[in-house]
Amino acid sequence: MTSTEDSDVLLKVVNLKVYFELEHYHQKDLRDVFVGAVSHPLDYLFKPKELFYVLNGINFDIKRGMRIGILGVNGSGKTTLCRCLAGMIKAQSGMIETRSEIRAIFDTGTGIMPELTGRENAMLLARLFFPKVKDVLPFVNEAITFSELGHFIDVPFKQYSKGMQSRLLLSLVSSKTTDILILDEVFDGADVFFQAKIAERMRSFIEKAGATIFVSHSSEQIRQVCNTVLVLSGGGIEFFGDVEKGIEKYYEMGSKK
Amino acid sequence: MVIHEYWIQIQELTLASLKSRYRKTLAGFIWVILNPVLMFGVQSIVFKKFLKIDMPDYFLFLLGGLLPWIFFTSTIQMGTPVFVNQGQLLRSFKINPWVVLGAQVLDSFINFTASFILIMLPFYATSDKPLLSLLLLPVALLPLLIGTLSITISLSVLNVFYRDINFVMGFIFSLLFFLTPIFYPVSFVPDDFKWLVLINPVNYFIDPFRTIIHTSNFDGFFLVLCKSFLASAVFVLIALLIWKRKQNDFYRRL
Numbered sequence: 001m002t003s004t005e006d007s008d009v010l011l012k013v014v015n016l017k018v019y020f021e022l023e024h025y026h027q028k029d030l031r032d033v034f035v036g037a038v039s040h041p042l043d044y045l046f047k048p049k050e051l052f053y054v055l056n057g058i059n060f061d062i063k064r065g066m067r068i069g070i071l072g073v074n075g076s077g078k079t080t081l082c083r084c085l086a087g088m089i090k091a092q093s094g095m096i097e098t099r100s101e102i103r104a105i106f107d108t109g110t111g112i113m114p115e116l117t118g119r120e121n122a123m124l125l126a127r128l129f130f131p132k133v134k135d136v137l138p139f140v141n142e143a144i145t146f147s148e149l150g151h152f153i154d155v156p157f158k159q160y161s162k163g164m165q166s167r168l169l170l171s172l173v174s175s176k177t178t179d180i181l182i183l184d185e186v187f188d189g190a191d192v193f194f195q196a197k198i199a200e201r202m203r204s205f206i207e208k209a210g211a212t213i214f215v216s217h218s219s220e221q222i223r224q225v226c227n228t229v230l231v232l233s234g235g236g237i238e239f240f241g242d243v244e245k246g247i248e249k250y251y252e253m254g255s256k257k
Numbered sequence: 258m259v260i261h262e263y264w265i266q267i268q269e270l271t272l273a274s275l276k277s278r279y280r281k282t283l284a285g286f287i288w289v290i291l292n293p294v295l296m297f298g299v300q301s302i303v304f305k306k307f308l309k310i311d312m313p314d315y316f317l318f319l320l321g322g323l324l325p326w327i328f329f330t331s332t333i334q335m336g337t338p339v340f341v342n343q344g345q346l347l348r349s350f351k352i353n354p355w356v357v358l359g360a361q362v363l364d365s366f367i368n369f370t371a372s373f374i375l376i377m378l379p380f381y382a383t384s385d386k387p388l389l390s391l392l393l394l395p396v397a398l399l400p401l402l403i404g405t406l407s408i409t410i411s412l413s414v415l416n417v418f419y420r421d422i423n424f425v426m427g428f429i430f431s432l433l434f435f436l437t438p439i440f441y442p443v444s445f446v447p448d449d450f451k452w453l454v455l456i457n458p459v460n461y462f463i464d465p466f467r468t469i470i471h472t473s474n475f476d477g478f479f480l481v482l483c484k485s486f487l488a489s490a491v492f493v494l495i496a497l498l499i500w501k502r503k504q505n506d507f508y509r510r511l
């Protein structure tokens with residue numbers, strides 16, 4: 001019984017802590033550092049820096065089939081948590097145990113080479129997204145067809161509107177399934193028609209993916225997409241479970257502040 | 258992800274950036290070659306004819322110092338702002354920052370190789386230097402490449418935190434150009450000032466290359482090579498330390 005349960009766990013987060021040195025919070029120039037180092041050399045070298053815990057003891061499991069919506073006010077550590085899960089940030093303590101393939105998008109308004117056409121950007125991004133795939137062309141072609149960009153696909157990416165960029169990137173990233181997909185506020189910014197269209201594709205894609213983590217400020221989108229909600233607050237998990245209860249909890253917290 | 262996959266990503270990114278760069282230019286690649294050619298042309302006239310620096314095969318001597326110097330400085334100057342310029346890309350997707358930087362350095366190395374072949378080989382062919390020693394070039398270029406890469410990594414990471422680094426580098430390089438034995442041999446430096454050459458890492462990176470190109474005297478080559486590798490190892494360590502220390506703040510500062 002336990003063994004089947006374990007195999008369903010795609011990713012395990014154990015007591016995850018991420019902190020930043022508070023001193024680095026404002027942008028310093030070399031002069032400030034130099035003045036600080038010269039006027040208080042011992043402090044500069046040995047004084048323990050004040051720490052700010054963005055994530056402070058996060059524990060949860062991601063199981064197959066979970067579609068987790070992360071809610072939390074600005075600065076509650078949503079993106080930091082996603083970056084940790086994606087392996088972009090190393091936590092100072094705690095562990096993330098996983099053998100799953102994880103794909104993460106944090107913004108859809110980005111092309112790599114603005115001078116190159118949408119098609120060329122798509123090819124390049126496909127190679128960066130799917131490094132294990134030898135021939136990415138089928139995926140790229142499928143994504144281009146889905147994006148309905150028509151002849152715009154051979155126009156330089158820099159001439160695309162935000163919606164067109166978002167269409168191409170979301171089409172591309174959803175052209176191939178993955179174990180865990182992380183989407184951090186990627187639907188925000190595009191207009192409602194794009195959102196509806198892409199959300200539909202995302203939902204079917206999300207069903208194919210092993211598990212999904214979805215960050216959004218829109219509780220409506222969370223309701224549509226997710227089957228679990230995780231509420232972050234002050235670097236800890238405030239709630240993890242049922243969607244409606246989670247959203248309720250989130251609004252409760254927000255109104256208190 | 259294995260190194261092989263990173264390497265593929267670096268190649269793809271380099272190709273795309275070459276394509277992107279030359280699409281919006283008129284003469285494209287010619288500029289890349291023209292820069293070292295003009296630098297070399299002007300300097301060889303000034304130093305050989307005006308200042309009358311007297312040494313055998315001065316043109317090859319100058320090239321042996323100038324080409325690695327141009328590679329070193331242009332890589333660092335193009336590489337240092339890479340993370341800041343590509344900040345949006347790095348924040349948007351899960352792409353290893355080293356892939357983006359690696360592509361920039363590879364790009365620069367391709368320029369170096371192209372200008373080397375186009376400028377150096379005609380010179381080399383007309384002189385009576387043994388061509389066989391050119392086979393040692395890859396070994397001589399390795400510490401230059403590793404050292405340049407490590408310094409670029411360190412500076413590009415620091416540039417995310419202290420944006421002024423990018424501006425300071427141009428100024429530092431214009432000073433360093435005169436303090437590095439590029440257009441004059443070390444023997445011209447008075448004993449009192451020799452320490453300036455000794456503490457200058459660029460000198461160690463250039464030396465093996467120049468030994469092959471110019472002196473063709475391989476008595477002390479192994480020692481020169483060892484020093485060069487040692488200097489690059491120091492910068493590898495510094496780069497690793499800086500990355501380890503700054504890694505977590507990196508994405509917040511981008």
